[in-house]
Amino acid sequence: MLFSELGLHPETLRALVEAGYESPTPIQEKAIPHVLAGRDVLGIAQTGTGKTASFTLPMINALAAGRAKARMPRSLILEPTRELAAQVEQSFAVYGKYHKLNTVLLIGGESMSDQTKKLDRGVDVLIATPGRLLDQIERGNILPTDIRFLIIDECDRMLDMGFIPDIEKIVSKLRPSRQTLMFSATLPPEIRRLSDQFLNNPVEVSVSPPASAATTVTQAIVRVTHAEKRNALRFLIKSEDVKNALIFCNRKRDVAIVHKSLVSHGFDAGALHGDMAQSARTETLAKFKANELRLMVCSDVAARGLDIKGLSHVFNFDVPTHSEDYVHRIGRTGRAGMSGRAFMLVTGDDAKLLAGIEKLIGTTIPEVALDGFAVDTSDNEDQEPPARARRPSGRKTREAAAEAPSPEPDEMATSTAAPPPRHRSNRPTAPKSEPIRRSANESRRRQRADEDQDEPETVVGFGNRIPAFLQAVPRPRRD
Ligand code: AMP
Numbered sequence: 001m002l003f004s005e006l007g008l009h010p011e012t013l014r015a016l017v018e019a020g021y022e023s024p025t026p027i028q029e030k031a032i033p034h035v036l037a038g039r040d041v042l043g044i045a046q047t048g049t050g051k052t053a054s055f056t057l058p059m060i061n062a063l064a065a066g067r068a069k070a071r072m073p074r075s076l077i078l079e080p081t082r083e084l085a086a087q088v089e090q091s092f093a094v095y096g097k098y099h100k101l102n103t104v105l106l107i108g109g110e111s112m113s114d115q116t117k118k119l120d121r122g123v124d125v126l127i128a129t130p131g132r133l134l135d136q137i138e139r140g141n142i143l144p145t146d147i148r149f150l151i152i153d154e155c156d157r158m159l160d161m162g163f164i165p166d167i168e169k170i171v172s173k174l175r176p177s178r179q180t181l182m183f184s185a186t187l188p189p190e191i192r193r194l195s196d197q198f199l200n201n202p203v204e205v206s207v208s209p210p211a212s213a214a215t216t217v218t219q220a221i222v223r224v225t226h227a228e229k230r231n232a233l234r235f236l237i238k239s240e241d242v243k244n245a246l247i248f249c250n251r252k253r254d255v256a257i258v259h260k261s262l263v264s265h266g267f268d269a270g271a272l273h274g275d276m277a278q279s280a281r282t283e284t285l286a287k288f289k290a291n292e293l294r295l296m297v298c299s300d301v302a303a304r305g306l307d308i309k310g311l312s313h314v315f316n317f318d319v320p321t322h323s324e325d326y327v328h329r330i331g332r333t334g335r336a337g338m339s340g341r342a343f344m345l346v347t348g349d350d351a352k353l354l355a356g357i358e359k360l361i362g363t364t365i366p367e368v369a370l371d372g373f374a375v376d377t378s379d380n381e382d383q384e385p386p387a388r389a390r391r392p393s394g395r396k397t398r399e400a401a402a403e404a405p406s407p408e409p410d411e412m413a414t415s416t417a418a419p420p421p422r423h424r425s426n427r428p429t430a431p432k433s434e435p436i437r438r439s440a441n442e443s444r445r446r447q448r449a450d451e452d453q454d455e456p457e458t459v460v461g462f463g464n465r466i467p468a469f470l471q472a473v474p475r476p477r478r479d
Pocket of ligand 1 (some may be wrong): 020021022023024025028046047048049050051052053307
């Protein structure tokens with residue numbers, strides 16, 4: 001099929017030719033005609049399938065006629081992370097280069113007043129993360145009643161990040177006579193419930209089985225001890241033909257540690273996580289995309305949907321706590337038909353997490369042996385790390401195995417003295433069948449989650465649970 005057969009605007013077709021697109025991807029072929037026909041769509045598609053264009057291209061058609069009014073957006077795209085929101089804005093710049101559409105990005109971590117000034121100039125397309133958008137609506141800076149197009153992207157990610165109550169609140173403020181598109185990589189029952197709630201008689205289009213790993217990615221695990229993880233990572237980077245790589249850690253503090261360690265060993269590395277200032281995040285990502293940085297150590301904030309051209313490698317420094325994150329992480333490479341390689345460092349503590357991932361992807365990930373590294377076969381975090389053992393002879397990864405690394409006393413000491421804490425589930429759970437209600441506390445937490453998209457807050461002291469003996473103490477009157 002050709003783009004010209006889809007009924008897109010001639011100027012959009014011109015922009016697509018200039019972007020080097022020859023034909024629509026399956027999700028574009030399936031979704032675009034329905035969107036142009038005005039139908040609601042539930043799209044089940046992984047990142048990297050071209051789903052962004054499947055909604056931006058027909059939106060350009062629909063928005064080409066008509067004028068933007070100040071503070072009254074004509075369309076709204078909700079994204080779970082700032083990076084994804086920024087990426088969608090770039091897509092509009094590419095596909096809509098011959099249309100004068102005003103796009104406004106509303107993301108956490110940026111000046112509210114600058115955003116408000118942009119809203120005053122009129123908004124055709126508002127691209128937002130939920131917390132910041134709700135904040136701007138509640139301040140009266142946005143009147144959402146004119147929104148005729150709503151796109152809820154990366155829905156399963158939104159669910160994981162606890163954004164659904166915010167989205168429910170946002171949607172309740174929109175006109176019912178709108179066109180709504182929802183995209184998700186997976187379709188758990190909760191997403192099905194949301195689609196029933198938000199969409200009107202939707203067409204369902206699906207382009208790949210949920211949570212399948214791309215066949216263009218060669219995967220391997222490397223069994224190591226905690227103490228040797230950084231050493232093993234460096235060894236892998238040296239032994240593999242790494243053009244550019246993302247290195248995923250589960251926690252922000254480990255992103256910082258691994259980044260510092262790589263830089264101190266002379267690697268060209270940057271870092272990206274939700275605690276960094278937005279300007280630093282944007283700058284690092286831009287450098288990485290422009291191939292000015294070879295390695296980017298990151299948290300899962302970079303795992304969903306980020307499109308980095310020709311990424312050669314993904315290294316999972318940690319086994320992700322949630323199995324689906326593995327699929328999203330390795331999906332950053334092997335995109336657009338190119339091949340990619342994904343390695344994961346696995347310690348004895350990770351047995352259950354690894355089993356969960358292998359169950360999800362329906363295959364056993366092959367093991368690669370690194371000469372000179374000890375193997376951690378324990379699966380009990382309370383045990384002492386096993387004594388360094390000679391790795392059973394296995395295949396060396398390329399030539400660099402010849403320069404087998406020696407352990408580094410500083411890193412060994414640090415890791416042994418402070419073993420990584422237990423993995424704990426950060427995932428907010430929601431009742432399966434009832435709509436989610438938000439308390440004031442929760443609301444504030446969600447708002448913060450928008451600013452800081454990797455880890456929900458740490459519970460301090462008793463958290464929300466006040467023990468009975470504290471509640472029983474009478475308070476002295478102050479008057
Ligand atoms: P997405 O899944 O929307 O993140 O898109 C993944 C990548 O595919 C992006 O780099 C797009 O620019 C690219 N892309 C999307 N549609 C096409 C197409 N029809 N032909 C070639 N590349 C495409």
